Amino acid sequence: MTVLIITFSQDNESIPLVMEAIEARGEKVFRFDTDRYPTEVKLDIYSGNSERVIITDGEQQLDLSEVSSVWYRRMRYGQKIPESMDKQYREASINECRATVRGMIASLKGFHFDKMSNVDRANNKQLQLQVAREVGLLTPRTLTSNNPEAVKQFASECQEQGIVTKMLSSFAIYDNQGRENVVFTNPVTNDDLEHLEGLRFCPMTFQENVPKALELRTTIVGQRVFTGAVDSQSLEGATYDWRKEGRALNKAWKPYDLPEDVEKKLLKLMAYFGLNYGAIDIIVTPDGKHVFLEVNPVGEFFWLEIFSPHFPISQAIAEIMLTIKE
Structure with missing residues (x-):
């Protein structure tokens, strides 16, 4: 099996965590940094009598017929194309890179974690809130x-x-x-x-403004649900958004048991969008209510795993990409 991870060169620790988990299972993984395409990475797409797609990155080369699953993660199309290029030509080049890479992803056979069309649809925040209410979740x-x-x-x-x-x-x-x-x-x-x-x-x-007793990050991988809780109100700068003090709160996250009915509703939300992965933000109010804010289909998890043994999320991602076939 070979897993293709499509991201960019400055992506965070989540990429090596998942790559290590895949390799620990004796399988292959190839990283395609979209910001280094087309200036450093070559992509050859043949169609017609024979179909073949080759990615070449330095000494490494991948024939995409070997790919069993793909993780469509972070895109930075053509970021290293020189800024000195005429603006119109540079924008045209970036658009062509985007169309080429997205077309390549769409045509890939095998398991998609997650399908590009599902990610695009799930990124509509108004639709998320509508569906969340329909499955019975509280929303602001x-x-x-x-x-x-x-x-x-x-x-x-x-x-x-x-x-x-x-x-x-x-x-x-x-x-x-x-x-x-x-x-x-x-x-x-x-x-x-x-x-x-x-x-x-x-x-x-x-x-x-929803009153906060705790803020939750629920990471769903397939049917596995990992929830961390943090007291964001313990730091003045994190009152309205814990990310403002994200570094200071890194080690303050603790495991949290979601009520079973909330967990079931979140899984229904994921099923509606056809997502295998989602990072979900929830507020726990002082009277114990769970208020859904949003789901990010390519959201972060790395700090939970790095600072706590309770969140083996990269292992779960590796497992699902190596076991599910389409």
Whole structure:
């Protein structure tokens, strides 16, 4: 068996963790870094009388007919194409890289962990919330809008707990040194409500602020459910988004037993989207309610596994990619 992992060169520890787990089982794994294509990695796709796909990375070469399963993880198409290239040509080249790689993935036989079309569909946050409610999960009241008056009305309806704002996309701003500044979940103040003119350039998502006793990260691999809990309210900077103090909280995550009915509803949600993997964010309120926030079909898990023996997630991923056949 050979597993193909499609990612980018700066992806985190989750990739080597899974690769080691696959190799420990005596199987092969090949890593395709999309940011190094087409400048460093070669991809040859033959179709017609014979069909053949070859990836060449330095001295390593893979005939994709050998691939039994593929993990479609992180994409950074054509990132190393020189910035000095004419903007129009560079954008055209990146688009061609995207179309080539996605076409290659779509045509791959074998087991997909997960199918690209399922990942794309599951990334629609409004649909996630709709389906979560349909399977019986609690969700926050939510508004996505570019209309200041609608936002003000929504804020008045959530006056008791207030509202927070977040982005639907992976929104980040980069400084001159290329450092990433992620836009986290933030509270909306009365002053903010008087300065909503920017919504005419970019819609935003607003949610009622849900009180937190704990924050959960539930990672689902097939039918296996791993849940970690953290007291994000123990650090002032993590009040509205634990990721702001993610490093400081790394070792504070503890195993958590989800109520059986919540676990079953999460598995129904995963089945709706046809996902084998999902990283799910949940709030436990002071009165013990479990409020679903979102599922990320390619979400992170590495810090849970690195700092705790209770979350063998990479082992579960390796196992499912080496045992399930399509």
